Amino acid sequence: MKTLVCTTPGQFEYQLGQMPALTPGNAIIKIKRIGICGTDLHAFEGTQPFFAYPRILGHELAGELVEFDNAPGFTVGETVTFIPYFNCGTCIACRSGKANCCTDIKVFGVHIDGGMAEYVSVPSYSLIHGEGLSEDELALVEPLAIGAHGVRRADVQPGEFVLVVGAGPIGLGIMEFARIAGANVIAMDINENRLDFCKNKLKVHHTINAAKEDVNEALKTITNGDYPTVVIDATGSLRAITNAFPYMAHGARYVLVGLQKGEIAFSHPEFHKREATLMSSRNATRADFEHVIASMKKGLVDPTNYITHRVDFGEVKDEFKGWLDPANGVIKAMVSL
Structure with a gap:
């Protein structure tokens, strides 16, 4: 499985990673789209807090659900996104309905390796139905939820x-x-x-x-x-x-x-x-994700407006640095796999 690792600030390296295996309470997603966000850019620059290297970046994601455990209502093969802030479920924040600021939060692509990979494993509780939206639209649900x-x-x-x-x-x-x-x-x-x-x-x-x-x-x-x-x-x-x-x-x-x-x-x-x-204001909640998806379906938001640059996964290493330059006019770069 091909991955793209930010080894140190300013450096990317394609590596072969181990294919994730299905484990209890988790799901396997074949990644189709990766949106590049400010967190990724800041991590590449070395200015992102809460960060350690090496790290696989990427948390604005959409893909195909390949396998899952304990995800009632989902079906193999459907297009999904997910909430990339994994919470403990027991701390004061989680008990108060604020899983977005869990005391032991693990943000995908920040605290733990993220989605610049062909396949990822995520907790089943984080899955979000595609609701008929395109892969491009689903990859942009997370930043809009912020x-x-x-x-x-x-x-x-x-x-x-x-x-x-x-x-x-x-x-x-x-x-x-x-x-x-x-x-x-x-x-x-x-x-x-x-x-x-x-x-x-x-x-x-x-x-x-x-x-x-x-x-x-x-x-x-x-x-x-x-x-x-x-x-x-x-x-x-x-x-x-x-x-x-x-x-x-x-x-x-x-x-x-x-x-x-x-x-x-x-x-x-x-x-x-x-x-x-x-x-x-930190991260977002499931209610925010649902609000974004509902707004997209009603035509109140057109996320494809934001996509100014498109590249294939194999081109990211060479193109990424240029996305930091304001002269290139990047609003949102979208990666296809």
Whole structure:
């Protein structure tokens, strides 16, 4: 079985791995699609927290169910995806319905080897029915679920102004589900091509280029002086996270979906006088996956909009580094097996 291993930051190597054997409570999937996400890119760069090398990356996946144990309702040969955050089921988070932040979580492709392989073994409880969606669509359910979870954490209400900082794939998903929740979405980035994508493909009416515009003035104009009641960071950039604290309206919620390695510092008086709420948003839950799939089936989200680059599995090693260069215009690279 062919695998692609990130041996050290900046280095990939194709290797022959052992074919997974069926074990109790698990399922074997023949991988058909692999979406490349920010986590994979950051791992390749060496900037991803919670990470050790060597590692097989990949957790945005779709494939054919080959074998399974204890997966009632599933059939051999059906197209599936799965929730790639494997939880213990017994800790305080799991008992509270927050398996997405289990104290002993094992994220596929991060804490344990992932899906850049011809076959994988995953817990049967993580399986998700394909619901008639294409392999491309199913491979994009997971990143969209990250966005849907961030919006749910923010408790976005119809008519609110929601500022999404970062127009990468996760930020785009946040914008989509904030729109579905009825919000007035404001996209902010420093990449004009990404902002054009937001306007032309996602129909985001308000965009701000933070490198070219006075952000405070732009926000005041868009929100009639109120500022956004929800700010969601999808950059993982310490500078962007820190800079966004003053963009909150009084009483606003600030949700950190992006992740960086350092500490965050902000003005306590400015934060306090707003009676603001700061929260993190980690991974996603089954309910978020189901919300994404239902939204796709209703035509509320077209995930194929995001796919800008396609390669075969054998080309990933040579092409991967180029996906880090903003000049190449990558929104989402999709790998076929």
